[in-house]
Structure formats: C-alpha cells, structure tokens
Amino acid sequence: MPILKLDSLEPDTEAIRLAASVLVKGGVVAFPTETVYGLGALALCESCVRKIFELKGRPADNPLIVHIAEIGQVDELATHVPAAARKVMERLWPGPLSIVLDVAQSVPKVVTAGLESVALRMPAHPVALELIKAVGPIAAPSANKSGRPSPTTAEHVFEDFGEELLILDAGPTAVGLESTVVDVRTVPWRIYRPGAVTRELLEEVGQVPVTLAAGVIEGAAPSPGMKYKHYSPDVELHLFCDAEVVPKDQPVTVIALEHLKKYFSSHAYFISLGDSTLSAAARIYMALRQAERFGLPTYVQLMEEEGIGVAYNERVRRAAAKR
Ligand code: TXA
Numbered sequence: 001m002p003i004l005k006l007d008s009l010e011p012d013t014e015a016i017r018l019a020a021s022v023l024v025k026g027g028v029v030a031f032p033t034e035t036v037y038g039l040g041a042l043a044l045c046e047s048c049v050r051k052i053f054e055l056k057g058r059p060a061d062n063p064l065i066v067h068i069a070e071i072g073q074v075d076e077l078a079t080h081v082p083a084a085a086r087k088v089m090e091r092l093w094p095g096p097l098s099i100v101l102d103v104a105q106s107v108p109k110v111v112t113a114g115l116e117s118v119a120l121r122m123p124a125h126p127v128a129l130e131l132i133k134a135v136g137p138i139a140a141p142s143a144n145k146s147g148r149p150s151p152t153t154a155e156h157v158f159e160d161f162g163e164e165l166l167i168l169d170a171g172p173t174a175v176g177l178e179s180t181v182v183d184v185r186t187v188p189w190r191i192y193r194p195g196a197v198t199r200e201l202l203e204e205v206g207q208v209p210v211t212l213a214a215g216v217i218e219g220a221a222p223s224p225g226m227k228y229k230h231y232s233p234d235v236e237l238h239l240f241c242d243a244e245v246v247p248k249d250q251p252v253t254v255i256a257l258e259h260l261k262k263y264f265s266s267h268a269y270f271i272s273l274g275d276s277t278l279s280a281a282a283r284i285y286m287a288l289r290q291a292e293r294f295g296l297p298t299y300v301q302l303m304e305e306e307g308i309g310v311a312y313n314e315r316v317r318r319a320a321a322k323r
Pocket residue numbers: 033035036037038039062063064065096098100112115117118119121123140141142143177178179180181192193222223224225226
C-alpha cells in the first residue's frame with residue numbers, strides 16, 4: 001500500500017474514497033489528525049479493531065479512542081452524558097480532547113478492553129473528519145508500534161509499519177502531542193493524560209472542578225495507558241532545566257529551545273525545538289526519533305509547567321523513565 005499525499009485543507013476525495021473502501025472491507029489505514037497520526041479501523045466491527053491490536057503489538061487491556069465527526073454520534077456510543085460534558089463538546093470539539101463516558105451496548109468489548117467506559121473524540125482535521133463521515137466512527141490509537149514515540153508525520157508511520165499500510169499523508173501534525181483524556185463520569189473530572197486542552201480550560205468551559213490524575217502508575221490504573229511505558233526512543237534519555245548539567249566532556253545530543261543553541265554548538269549535536277513551548281510540543285516526537293538515529297546519550301529540555309508544557313513534560317518524563 002502506498003503513502004498517499006493530499007492537501008490537508010481540501011482533502012482529496014479520491015484518496016479518502018480509497019481509504020474508506022479499505023476500512024469498509026475490514027482493513028486498517030493510517031490517517032492524520034491535528035494531534036498525531038492515527039491507525040484506524042471501523043469502531044463497531046470487532047474483527048476490524050482486533051487488527052489494530054495485532055499490527056501495533058498493543059496489549060489487549062489498553063482501550064482505544066473512538067473518533068466521531070458529529071456530536072449526534074455520542075449517544076450511539078455512550079450513555080449518561082452529563083450536561084457539563086455536552087457543553088464542553090459543543091465548545092471544544094472538534095479538538096484535541098478525548099472524553100471518557102459510560103459505554104453503550106453497541107461498542108465491541110475489544111475497543112474498550114472490557115471497561116465500562118469509552119473514550120470519544122472529534123478530531124480537528126478535515127481529512128480525519130471526511131473519513132469518519134464516509135464510514136462512521138473510527139477506533140484509532142496513535143499510528144506507532146506499541147511503546148514507540150507517536151508519529152507526527154506520514155514518514156514516522158512508514159518507519160514503524162512499512163509498505164503494508166495505506167497512509168494518508170497530510171504533512172506534519174499541528175499539535176504534535178496526543179489529545180487530553182478526561183473522565184467526566186464523576187466530579188471532580190479526572191485528566192488521565194494531559195494534552196493541548198488544559199485543566200484550566202476544562203474547568204472554565206465545564207464549570208466543574210478538574211484534577212490531574214496522570215503519571216506513571218504501578219498496578220491497577222484508572223486509565224490502562226498510564227501503566228505502560230510510552231513514547232520511548234531506543235536511546236539513553238536525560239532531562240534538564242539548567243543547561244549547566246549537560247556534560248561537556250563527552251559526545252551527546254541536546255534537544256532544546258533554539259535560544260540554547262549557543263551553549264551547545266561546540267560540543268553537542270543540537271536538535272532545535274523552535275522558540276516556544278508550542279513548537280516544542282509539535283517537534284518533540286520528531287526530535288526523539290532523530291536522536292535515536294544519532295545514538296548518543298540525549299539531554300532533553302523540560303518546559304515551564306503551564307499550558308501545553310504540562311503535557312510536554314509528562315511525555316518526556318515517561319520517555320525517560322527506566323524500562
Ligand atoms: O490524539 C490522540 O488521542 C490520538 C489520535 C490518533 O486521536 N490517539 C491516541 O490513542 O493517542 P492512543 O491509543 O495512543 O492513546 C489512548 C489513550 C490510552 O492511554 C488509553 O489507555 C486511554 O487513552 N483510554 C482509552 N479509552 C479509555 C477509557 N475508556 N478509560 C480510560 N482511558 C482510556
């Protein structure tokens with residue numbers, strides 16, 4: 001299967017039709033979203049969704065997010081939707097936000113890993129939305145092999161899966177980190193995975209208290225993804241706030257904001273994250289894959305713990321956590 005390049009603003013209907021036909025026949029395709037590329041299959045087809053788990057090498061107890069294109073689809077997939085959650089959907093969808101709700105009968109157990117809940121998200125990407133409109137709800141994890149950094153370009157998807165997979169290529173993703181996952185079944189709402197939609201924004205829009213329940217957790221985790229090692233390149237990772245801690249007497253790779261380049265140019269491979277926390281979020285997974293190719297001990301800059309910096313820091317901490 002080829003990589004099909006298309007213009008993200010005016011999705012090429014030919015490419016969408018081809019991808020839709022692969023999905024309808026029970027297959028899997030990779031498609032762009034505003035966060036990262038997804039590996040999609042028909043959400044309501046059990047045998048289709050199983051193929052995602054096989055391809056990714058994903059543990060069967062880690063549930064998938066179901067992607068929708070219209071708010072009307074929520075009530076086919078979930079029950080007991082709180083009024084405050086509806087308000088959040090109206091305001092923040094389409095967008096980088098997955099909402100955990102009581103699951104409806106229609107959703108196969110393989111999607112939710114047998115949980116009583118399902119995560120729903122309406123992605124803000126014209127290609128993703130067109131594809132969902134063509135075939136109905138799509139279950140999709142990030143389109144990487146289990147444990148690898150998430151893909152922010154079609155080439156990353158190709159690195160992990162090769163020729164076997166049809167990949168819709170709409171260029172690099174805008175956000176670069178996976179969606180915020182928030183459980184709205186009880187108050188306070190709990191964020192299992194921070195993302196571009198912040199705790200503060202959820203509180204403001206939902207008028208409900210929200211807590212951050214993310215982090216690497218041992219044993220039973222409220223969100224199964226929390227207990228797995230994630231986002232990890234095959235290279236030794238260290239984190240830093242202060243440039244002084246980076247060793248000067250050995251070859252290293254440094255991943256940091258552009259303004260730090262001058263401190264490292266003489267003794268390190270420098271991979272720039274651009275000039276803001278936003279650009280750092282968009283570039284970090286690509287930077288980790290590049291550092292992997294250099295193969296040297298890699299020093300990654302932490303960001304301010306605010307806005308999308310919270311999500312960025314959580315991902316790089318997990319990437320650096322020991323196996
Ligand atoms: O931005 C994104 O969310 C991307 C794009 C493709 O939409 N998708 C993505 O999917 O990151 P994935 O499978 O890589 O991560 C989904 C996370 C996992 O940590 C999983 O455990 C959690 O969401 N999750 C899914 N369903 C859940 C549920 N019912 N309850 C709690 N956590 C859930």
